[in-house]
Amino acid sequence: MNAADIMTTEVISVSPTTTVMDIAKLLLQHGISAVPVVDDGGRPIGVVSEGDLMRREETGTAGRAPWWLRAITSNVDSAREFTKTHGLTAQDVMTREVVQVPEDAPLNEIAMLLEKHGIKRVPVVREGKMVGIVSRANLLRALTLAAPAAPSADDRELRGKVLATLEEQPWEDAIYPTVTVKDGVAHIWAVVPSKEQGEALRVAAENVPGIRGLELNVTVRPKVSYFS
Numbered sequence: 680m681n682a683a684d685i686m687t688t689e690v691i692s693v694s695p696t697t698t699v700m701d702i703a704k705l706l707l708q709h710g711i712s713a714v715p716v717v718d719d720g721g722r723p724i725g726v727v728s729e730g731d732l733m734r735r736e737e738t739g740t741a742g743r744a745p746w747w748l749r750a751i752t753s754n755v756d757s758a759r760e761f762t763k764t765h766g767l768t769a770q771d772v773m774t775r776e777v778v779q780v781p782e783d784a785p786l787n788e789i790a791m792l793l794e795k796h797g798i799k800r801v802p803v804v805r806e807g808k809m810v811g812i813v814s815r816a817n818l819l820r821a822l823t824l825a826a827p828a829a830p831s832a833d834d835r836e837l838r839g840k841v842l843a844t845l846e847e848q849p850w851e852d853a854i855y856p857t858v859t860v861k862d863g864v865a866h867i868w869a870v871v872p873s874k875e876q877g878e879a880l881r882v883a884a885e886n887v888p889g890i891r892g893l894e895l896n897v898t899v900r901p902k903v904s905y906f907s
Contacts, residue, residue: 680785680786680821680830681782681783681784681785681786682780682781682782682783682784682786682789682803682811682813683782683783683803683811683835684821684830684835684838684859685786685813685817685818685820685821685857685859686782686803686810686811686812686813686817687811687812687813687814687817687856687857688810688811688842688846689846689856690715690802690809690811690812691705691709691711691714692714692715692716692717692723692809693705693714693715693716693717693727693769694716694717694718694719694769695716695718695724695725695768695769695770695773696768696769696770697716697768697769698767698768698769699732699735699766699767699768699769699771699772702714702727702732702769703732706729706732710870710900712728712729712799713726713727713728713729713799713800714726714727715777715802715809715812716769716770716773717809720807720808721808721809722804722807722808722809723777723779723802723804723809724773724775724777725769725770725773725774725775725777726773726774726777727769727772727773727774728774731763731772731773731774732772734763734764735764777802778792778796778798778801779801779802779803779804779809780792780801780802780803780804780813781803781804781805782803782804782805782810782811784803786818786821789801789813789818790818793815793818799814799815800812800813800814800815801813801814816857816868817857820857820859820866820868821859823866830859830860830861833863833889834860834861834862834863835860836889837860837863837865837887837889837890838858838859838860838865840887840888840889841858841860841865841867841884841887841890842858844883844884844886844887845858845880845883845884848879848883850876850879852871852872852876856868856869856880857869860890862891863889863890863891863892864890864891864892864893864894865884865887865890865892865893865894866894866896867880867884867893867894867895867896867897868896868897869896869897869898870897870898870899870900871897871898871899871900872899872900872901873899873901874899877895877897877899880895880897881893881895881897
């Protein structure tokens with residue numbers, strides 16, 4: 680298996696000019712801990728995580744370093760910290776070192792990258808453009824399959840059909856759905872806002888031609904608005 684076999688293709692992302700407030704709303708609304716920042720060409724240029732927003736001037740958490748730390752901190756570092764705690768947009772607060780992988784990256788390499796860099800997810804790119812994301816959860820879900828062998832060409836085609844079917848539904852509002860197909864059986868994990876959407880997701884997948892079985896793992900988590 681590789682990144683393309685397990686990646687989430689519906690990725691919530693933001694632009695460099697998205698405001699910090701809007702990013703906070705997205706994280707809370709969708710129950711996620713980070714969002715990739717992409718440029719106009721769809722290329723990942725950064726990541727904004729909960730950690731990037733923990734110390735902010737608005738909440739009084741920015742703080743002021745003790746005198747002894749300021750004495751050994753360069754002006755460059757001080758300026759960078761000020762931008763991080765007072766910046767108003769994604770490009771001000773994002774982590775710029777983006778670890779990314781190609782579609783054919785083996786799962787063991789992805790797991791090692793996540794562990795090495797202490798991150799929870801990695802963008803998947805094709806010719807520099809982000810086409811999906813692989814998270815720790817995606818890797819764990821892949822482990823639940825009976826065998827680690829790579830999917831057949833038929834299974835890859837079926838997976839593409841399932842993803843396309845789900846993405847075209849007007850009611851489809853799942854959070855980072857994960858789809859894998861093995862021996863014609865589709866395995867789907869998703870967080871949905873309602874029980875009804877979970878049922879519709881099941882029916883849509885069952886109607887994909889060629890699918891011989893379905894294992895659906897759905898968690899219902901109603902959307903909560905934290906802001907007016």
